[in-house]
Amino acid sequence: AQKITQTQPGMFVQEKEAVTLDCTYDTSDQSYGLFWYKQPSSGEMIFLIYQGSYDEQNATEGRYSLNFQKARKSANLVISASQLGDSAMYFCAMRGGLSGGYQKVTFGTGTKLQVIP
Amino acid sequence: ETGVTQSPTHLIKTRGQQVTLRCSSQSGHNTVSWYQQALGQGPQFIFQYYREEENGRGNFPPRFSGLQFPNYSSELNVNALELDDSALYLCASRAGTGGDPRNGYTFGSGTRLTVV
Numbered sequence: 355a356q357k358i359t360q361t362q363p364g365m366f367v368q369e370k371e372a373v374t375l376d377c378t379y380d381t382s383d384q385s386y387g388l389f390w391y392k393q394p395s396s397g398e399m400i401f402l403i404y405q406g407s408y409d410e411q412n413a414t415e416g417r418y419s420l421n422f423q424k425a426r427k428s429a430n431l432v433i434s435a436s437q438l439g440d441s442a443m444y445f446c447a448m449r450g451g452l453s454g455g456y457q458k459v460t461f462g463t464g465t466k467l468q469v470i471p
Numbered sequence: 472e473t474g475v476t477q478s479p480t481h482l483i484k485t486r487g488q489q490v491t492l493r494c495s496s497q498s499g500h501n502t503v504s505w506y507q508q509a510l511g512q513g514p515q516f517i518f519q520y521y522r523e524e525e526n527g528r529g530n531f532p533p534r535f536s537g538l539q540f541p542n543y544s545s546e547l548n549v550n551a552l553e554l555d556d557s558a559l560y561l562c563a564s565r566a567g568t569g570g571d572p573r574n575g576y577t578f579g580s581g582t583r584l585t586v587v
Binding site for chain 1: 506513514515519529559563578579580
């Protein structure tokens with residue numbers, strides 16, 4: 355079975371500062387993918403960044419980077435230079451392999467980020 | 472056509488009733504997944520359809536069923552509604568069933584279902 359754990363229900367960050375959102379995962383699969391999604395109050399899930407389990411480099415997408423530590427099973431999201439528009443719920447998610455089901459994406463419980471002017 | 476459109480945006484139903492939620496996927500997206508997101512929780516996988524056939528299912532009872540049509544639209548049907556079915560229902564689509572997972576799912580804005 356796959357599991358995603360996000361231990362920070364809520365986070366505050368000052369505008370223009372960097373913030374790290376924590377995510378740990380558990381899976382018995384060797385091949386898997388990790389995602390971060392942003393969910394504003396409108397409800398839609400916006401894809402931010404992806405990290406494959408065999409990727410040697412940490413993923414980066416603009417202001418987003420994923421701090422992937424495979425041995426510790428962690429996949430933290432780092433947002434640099436926070437903007438007011440970054441205020442939203444952030445979900446860590448995993449798409450598994452043979453045991454987890456290739457089709458299924460497992461989500462964590464989310465972290466509510468609030469950017470303070 | 473771009474994006475994923477879900478209808479209706481909000482819905483109120485009575486316990487025991489049946490409901491159909493609709494999703495219109497992006498052209499070329501032949502894989503669609505449905506998720507249930509209870510208040511304050513992350514989305515939970517209900518099932519996935521690929522080329523009009525269900526090819527994956529989460530821990531949801533059979534009263535949750537779906538259909539996918541050749542025109543990239545799909546439906547989620549829930550029978551015998553229960554109070555705990557109140558949630559945001561999200562539809563997500565992508566092209567293909569395998570391939571590069573960097574081609575992440577495109578989500579709709581969801582249908583908020585309230586069962587009273």
